[in-house]
Amino acid sequence: MQALRFLTAGSVDDGKSTLIGRLLFDSQAILADQLDTLERRAAGSPIDLSLLTDGLEAEREQGITIDVAYRYFATRTRKFIIADAPGHEQYTRNMVTAAAGSDAAVVLVDVTKLDLSQDDVELLPQTRRHSLLAHLLRVPSIVFAVNKIDALDNPGPGFAKVKTALEAFAKAAGLNVVATIPVSALRGDNVTQPLASDWWQGESLLQVLERLPTLQERADAPLSLPVQYVQKDAYQSSGTGFQPRVLWGRIAHGAVKAGDTIEVLPSRQTAIVAEVRVASEVVGAAAAGTSAGLVLDRQLDVSRGDWIVTPGSASATRQFPATLAWLDTEPAKPGRKYWVRHGNRWVQARISSIDSVLDIHSLATREAHELPVNAIGKVTMEVQHELPVEPFTSNRVGGALIVVDPASHRTSGALLVDAAPVTTEEDW
Template structure:
C-alpha cells in the first residue's frame, strides 16, 4: 500500500470512527419511553411488539431466518411472518398461543429509545401485568375489533390508571378482520370512552391498527383513509414524558447505600425521585427529622453543581448526622409526611388469600418494615366499579384497606409520588410477593396518637420482682396437654416466689377475644391480641405463660417480634394427632370428624409446627410433671 493509500485509509477510518462516535452520542441522548401492551387474551399484543421490532429493523438476519422457519412450524399461512414468536419466548406460551410471563424488549428509532413490556392477558396472570406496568410511562390497551371492550380490557385499564400511567393508547387491533370498518372502530371507542371516564381516565389516543398486516403501525394506512392519525409509532416517538413534572416537585431521595470508602469521605447514594438539589441547599432526613446542608453532589464523572429527578448521585452533608439505608432525604422546607397508619389500595397477587392481622414485610422505597393489614373496607368490582363487602382478598382481587407499620415511615400519596407511595407486600414465611399497594393518605389517628413516655420502665418493674421477664409460648394440637403443663409450670414457679401470669386459650375467649371465631383470620387476630397483652405483662416484669394452639408460624413469629431479644421461649407440646384425639376430653375431635365443628386444627384446618422451638416436649416420652420441670429448668438454670 502506497503512502497516499495509507493516508486515505487512515482518513476513512477516522471518518468512520467519527460517524460512529456521533451516532453513539446521539443515541445516548435520546429520550427513553417505557410502555406496556395489555388487554385480553389473543388481542395481538405479542404480534404488535414483534411488528414494531421488525419495522424498526431491530431483528438480526439469523433471527429473521429462525422466525420465518418458526412461522411455518406454527402454521402461519403463505409467506406471512408470525411476529408474536419474537416475543413469546416460553415453550408453554408457544404451545398455548398466549403470553404467560412479562417479556421485555428493547428497540429504537431515530427519535427515541423504547423498552416495551408484553404483559399477559389471562386473568390469572394479572399480577404479571402489574409488574410490567409498575415502571411504564404509557400503556397500549389492545382491543380485538371483533370482540370489543371485554372484562380484561376494563381490568387492565383500571390497573394502568391506578398505578399512575398518565398516557393511554387505545389500539383497536385486527381491523383487517372486520374489513377496516369505521363504524366498528367508532362503536368501540365510544364504549371505551364511557368506561374510561368513569375510572378517571380523562384523555386517551385511539388508533385503529392491524399488527399482523402493519396498518397504521409506522405510517397511516391507505386502507383506512377515514383515520387521519397519528400512526402508532409516530405517536410513541412524540408523546411528551413527565420528567419536567418530576423535577418541579419538592426534592426527595431515598438512601440506597451509605458510601464510606474511607474515614475522609461519607456520602449517601440513591436515585433522586423528584425535585432538584444544589450544594448549599438545606435538607431534612426522615423519619428522624435531623437537618443539614448539602456540601457536595458526587458522581463517577465528578462533582455536580445541580442534580435533578432521575439522576443517581451521592450526597455529602455539611454536618455529621445519622442517616442510613431506607431513610429519605428531603428539602428542609418541604419534607415528606411521616406516619405508621395508612389507607391503601391493594392488588392481591398470591394464590393464598389475605389474612387480616397477619404480619407481612412491606417494601417501600429502599426500606423494608413489618406491616399488618386490617380487614378490607371493600373490594372493587372491575366491571361495575361497585364497592363490594369482603373480609379478605383473593388472587387478582383489588380492594381498599387500612394498614399499620411497626414504625414511622416517610411517605407520600401514590398519586403524588410513586416512589414514596407505592409498595409491595412479602410473605414472611415463604418470601413470596403477595400484593402490590398504593398509599392514599395517612390515618388521622396516626398523627394524633403519640407514645407517652413514663418515668418507670420495664427494667424497674423487673428489678422490683427480682426476675427476668419472659413469655413461655406453649403451642400444640388441641388435647396435647398445653394447659395442664402450663398450670404445673406456674405452680412450680410460684413455689420459687416468681411472679407469673397464665394466659389460656379458652379463658381469653370468654372476655378479651369473645368476639372472635375460629376462621384463619380470627385465629390471626386472636394471637395478635394475646401477643399485645403478653408484651404489656413483660413490661410489668412478669413471666407470662401461654397455652394456645396458635397454629400458624407467622403469628408466633409476630409475637416473638414484639418481645425483647431472648424473651420469647417457644415450647412445642409435641403430641401425635392420634394420641390427642384419644384424649378428646371436650369431644371436639369427634364433632370435627362428623362435620359439626368447622375449621378445627388438625382436621380441616392446618397446624404448622415450629421448625426450631427453644423447647420440644415429647409427651409420649415424659409425664406432664417432667415436662413442666424441663421448662422451669430452662427458665431458672
C-alpha cells in the same frame, strides 16, 4: 426527544406479542439471523411475529406470554423501550411490574371477541382491569388499540361501536386516553403506516407513540431521596476534621445542592449538604431522576432505607389509607402480617381494615372483608416502624410499596398510598 417506555396490555390472545413483532419488523429492528430462523420455522407460511417476544419455551409451546419481555427499537425521531405484559389473569402481577415506570400503555382490544350486534358493546374484564391498573400506577398516557380490524367485513361501524364503549369506560374511570385507533397487528394495518381507508383518517399507532410525552418527576418539588447505600469515603475531606460518608440514592423528586439543609427520616435529624456527587464526581447540584451521593457537614446515623428530605416537607407515620392491587392467590385479610418494602426499607405490616373493593364492571365500590386475587380495594395499612409515606399521586417512589407474603415470599400486592395521616400507637 427522550426514549419512550411503554407496555402492551390487554386480554389473552388480543395480539400484544404480534403487535410488538410488527413494530420491530416494520422498523427493521430484527437481526438477520432472527429473521432467518423465523422464515425457516414458517416454512413458506407467513412469519409468526409473536415469537420475537415469546422467549420462554413454555410461552412458545402454549402460545401465551408468561413473563414480561422487553424489546427495543428506534425510528428517525425517537427510541422506544417496549414491555410485552402477559394477558392472563394468573400473571397480572407481571403486568403491574411492566407498568411501573412506563410512560404509556397500549391496551389492545380484540374486536373479534366482542359482540358487535349489541348497541352497547361489553368490554372484556382484562381490558378493564389492565386499564385501571395502568391508571392506578400513574401511567401518564393510555392508548386503546382495537386489533384484528381486518377480520371484520364492515370494519368502520364495528370500530365505531368499540370506540364508543371504550370512551364511555374511560370517562367513568377517569382514564387519560390520548387515542383510540384501529390496527391489524397481523397484517400491519395502521401500525407504522396510516390506514388507507375512507372510514379512518387518523394517525397510525407509531405516529401516536412518537408524539407522547415521557414521565418527568418534578424537580421543583421538595427533596425526596431514599438512601440505598452508605459509602465510607476513600479520602480525608479537607477542613471537615472527619472522614465523611457518602449517602447514595436516586432522587425521587426535587433537587439538592451544596449548602442545602436536609432532614433524615425517620430520625428527624438535620444537617447541611457539604458536597453533591454524581458518578463519584463533585457537581453543583442534582435533580429528580439522578442517582446522587450526598456528603453532610456532620456525622449522622444514616443507613439504607432512611429518607433524606427537605426539612418539614414530609413526616413519618405508622398508619395510612391506600389502594391495594392484590396479586396473590391467597386472599388478603385484615390482621394478617406481611412484609412491605418502601423505598429501600423492609418492615413488617398488616392490613388494619379492608374498606371497599372496586367492581371493575360497574366501577362502583362495595363493602368487602377480604380481597381475592386480582381485586383492587381500599385498605388501611399499619406498619411496625414509622415510614415517610407520601400520596402516590405526588410521589411515585414515596407513595408506592410492595407487599410480600412472609411464608411463601411471593409478591402479594402493590400498595399505593392515598394519604399520610397520623401514626397509631397500637401494640404489635
